[in-house]
Amino acid sequence: MEGRHESSPMQAFDKDVLEMTVEDVYDISYVIGRDLLKVNTGSREFSDLQFKIVRVLEMFETMVNKYNLSLEQLRMELDNMKREMERVVAEGSSGNVNNAVGPNKLVVDLKDPNRPRFTMQELKEVLQERNKLKAQLLVAQEELQLYKSGVLGSEQKMVEVNLETLPQSEPAPSTIIEEHKEKSTIQKLFSFRQK
Amino acid sequence: MKDRLIKRLQDQIKAIHTHKAAPAVPKEYLGMLEYKKENESRLIRTLILELKPRGVGVLMIPGLAAHLLFMCVRHADYLNDGNKLKSLMNGIISAIKEVITNQQESFEVLSFWLSNTYHFLNCLKQYSGDEEFMKHNTLRQNKNCLRNFDLSEHRQILSDLAINIYHQFISVMEDALFPMIIPGMLEHESLQGISSMKPTGFRKRSNSVYEDGGDHSGSEPFSVTDILQQLDASHTSMAQHGMEPQLQGQVIRQLFFLIGATSVNSILLRKDLCSCRKGMQIRCNISYLEEWLREKDLQSSCAMETLGPLSQVAWLLQVNKTTDEDAAEIKQRCSELSPVQIVKILNSYTPIDDFEKRVTPSFVRKVQALLQEREGSSQLMMDSQYRFQVTFPFCSSPQALELLQVPSNLRLGFVTRI
Numbered sequence: 001m002e003g004r005h006e007s008s009p010m011q012a013f014d015k016d017v018l019e020m021t022v023e024d025v026y027d028i029s030y031v032i033g034r035d036l037l038k039v040n041t042g043s044r045e046f047s048d049l050q051f052k053i054v055r056v057l058e059m060f061e062t063m064v065n066k067y068n069l070s071l072e073q074l075r076m077e078l079d080n081m082k083r084e085m086e087r088v089v090a091e092g093s094s095g096n097v098n099n100a101v102g103p104n105k106l107v108v109d110l111k112d113p114n115r116p117r118f119t120m121q122e123l124k125e126v127l128q129e130r131n132k133l134k135a136q137l138l139v140a141q142e143e144l145q146l147y148k149s150g151v152l153g154s155e156q157k158m159v160e161v162n163l164e165t166l167p168q169s170e171p172a173p174s175t176i177i178e179e180h181k182e183k184s185t186i187q188k189l190f191s192f193r194q195k
Numbered sequence: 196m197k198d199r200l201i202k203r204l205q206d207q208i209k210a211i212h213t214h215k216a217a218p219a220v221p222k223e224y225l226g227m228l229e230y231k232k233e234n235e236s237r238l239i240r241t242l243i244l245e246l247k248p249r250g251v252g253v254l255m256i257p258g259l260a261a262h263l264l265f266m267c268v269r270h271a272d273y274l275n276d277g278n279k280l281k282s283l284m285n286g287i288i289s290a291i292k293e294v295i296t297n298q299q300e301s302f303e304v305l306s307f308w309l310s311n312t313y314h315f316l317n318c319l320k321q322y323s324g325d326e327e328f329m330k331h332n333t334l335r336q337n338k339n340c341l342r343n344f345d346l347s348e349h350r351q352i353l354s355d356l357a358i359n360i361y362h363q364f365i366s367v368m369e370d371a372l373f374p375m376i377i378p379g380m381l382e383h384e385s386l387q388g389i390s391s392m393k394p395t396g397f398r399k400r401s402n403s404v405y406e407d408g409g410d411h412s413g414s415e416p417f418s419v420t421d422i423l424q425q426l427d428a429s430h431t432s433m434a435q436h437g438m439e440p441q442l443q444g445q446v447i448r449q450l451f452f453l454i455g456a457t458s459v460n461s462i463l464l465r466k467d468l469c470s471c472r473k474g475m476q477i478r479c480n481i482s483y484l485e486e487w488l489r490e491k492d493l494q495s496s497c498a499m500e501t502l503g504p505l506s507q508v509a510w511l512l513q514v515n516k517t518t519d520e521d522a523a524e525i526k527q528r529c530s531e532l533s534p535v536q537i538v539k540i541l542n543s544y545t546p547i548d549d550f551e552k553r554v555t556p557s558f559v560r561k562v563q564a565l566l567q568e569r570e571g572s573s574q575l576m577m578d579s580q581y582r583f584q585v586t587f588p589f590c591s592s593p594q595a596l597e598l599l600q601v602p603s604n605l606r607l608g609f610v611t612r613i
Contacts, residue, residue: 009431009435023249025251026249026250026251026254029251029254029255030254030255030435032255033254033255033256033257036255037257040593042593042595044598047595047598047599047600050255050256051600051602053255054251054252054255054256054600054602055602055603057251057255058251058252058602058603058604061250061251061604062604
C-alpha cells in the first residue's frame, strides 16, 4: 500500500503555512470542494465562484510547491557548503596550527603600519608615471649638460620651426624671433660666455 | 485653458475605452471542448495518461476528468465528424487501459479511474438521448444530448473496462488488508481484564481498547484498529476521487466479506481460537466494524450482512452448550453456518479453565440430529475468494456542462471552451 496521509484532511487547515506540503493543499481543496457542493445553487454565479476558488487554490498549490522546492535546494546548498567548510578546516588544522582560513588567503594585521595597502593597478600607474618622469628628467639633464659644455650656446642662430604655424607666412618671422629671444635668455642664464 | 481642454478630452477618450471593454452580456457557453484533430494524442496524454489523481481541480469537482472528456466527445459529435469521434473514443478507452495496466499496484490510480470511468459511462448514458436516462435531466441537459452518433457499443466496452478496474482495485486492497485480518480480528487481545491466561501466540500489548496502530515495520502485531485505519484510507481515497457512494458501498461490502470469511476459516482450523473468550473478542471487533460503517454512512452497503457467519460463530463460542434447549437455540441462531462447520466448532471448543467442561460428544450428536434437514455443503471452509458481482447502475449527474471551466493547472491550454 502506498504511504498515504494518515491524518484527517481537516488537519491541513490548522497547519503552519510555512510547513505545508502540496498534499495539504489537496486535502484543503477536497474539503472546500465538498462543502461548496453542499450549497450549490446550480446557478452560473455559483459556478463562477467555484472556479474562482479553484484558480486561487491552484495558485496556492503552485506557490507551496515552489516554496518547498526552493527550501530543499537551499538546504542542500547549505549542507554542501557546511561539508566543504568542515573538510577545509580539517585540512588546515592538520598543517598550520594558526590557520583557520581557506586556501590562497593572506591574513593581514590591520594595525601593522607596513601592511599592504595599494592594489596592483594603483602600483602600476604610479610606476608608469615615475618612469615617464624619469625619462623626462634624463632628457632635461642631458640638455643641461650640453648647455653647460657650451655645445648648444654657440648655435644661437639655430632656428626651431614650429610645424603648426608653417602655412602662415606672416607670424613666422615673429615666432622665430621669439624663439631666438628665448634661447638667448637660457643662454644668458646658463652660459659663461658673452654673446 | 488649453491644458484643461486637453485633459477633459483625454478623460473622455479613456471613458469610452473602458466602457467598450466591459461586456454588456456574459458569454454563453455550449458545454463543449474543441480540440484540433492533430492534438488528440496530446489531449489524451494530458487528461488521462499523465493526469495526477490528486490535484486541485479533480479534488474539488467530482468526476471532472470524465466530464471534460465527455465535453470533447460532445464537440466531435456536434461537428458530425464520425472519424474524429471514433478516434477519440478508442483513444480514451485505450489510454485508460494503459494507465491501469502500468499502475496496477497503485491504489490511488485505480480508485481514480474506477470513479472516472463510471462517471464517463454515466455521462454517455445521460446525454445519449435515451429516455430512460433522461428522467432527471434539466431542460438544458436535454439540449446537450448527443445529436448525431450512437455510442452504445462503446458504452458496453467501457462497462467491461470498469468491471476490470473494479476487480483490480479490490485485489490491491485485499492484498493490503489480508495480513491484518487474522492478527487483528482474532488474535489481538484488546479487551480489558478478560484474560487470565497468556494470549495466543503474541504478548499482551496494553489494556486500552483502542491501540494506537500505524507503523508495523517492526514486530508489533496488527490490531483491529489497524484494520479500521486501512478501511479509512480506502474509503477516504474513494470519496476524494468522487466515486459514487453506491459503488463505494459495493467495495466496502466486498472487503467486509473478505474479513468475515478469512476469520471464519481460521477459527475452523485452529483449536486455540475456539474459546469463549475469543468469542467475546470477536463480537467486540465486529461491533467496531459496525460502528465504523455507521460513521461513514455506509449502512446501505449491506456490508454487515457479510459478517453474518462470523457473528454466529462468535455467538456459538460464547453460548452454553449443554442442554437440549441450548441445542435447539444453536439450530435456530446459526442459520448461516453449515452443519459441518457447527460440528467442527463444537468439537474444537476449548475451555478456558478447569471449571469449564468440553462439549460432550452426546451434545454434538444431539445438534447434528437437529441439523439433519439442513441443506449444507459438505465443504468446511468458506470461499474467501468469492467476489460479489459488481454493478454500475445509472447515476444522473446534476453538473451543468456549459458551466464547467477548465482549471489552468490541467495544462489544457490547447483546448478551447465552446
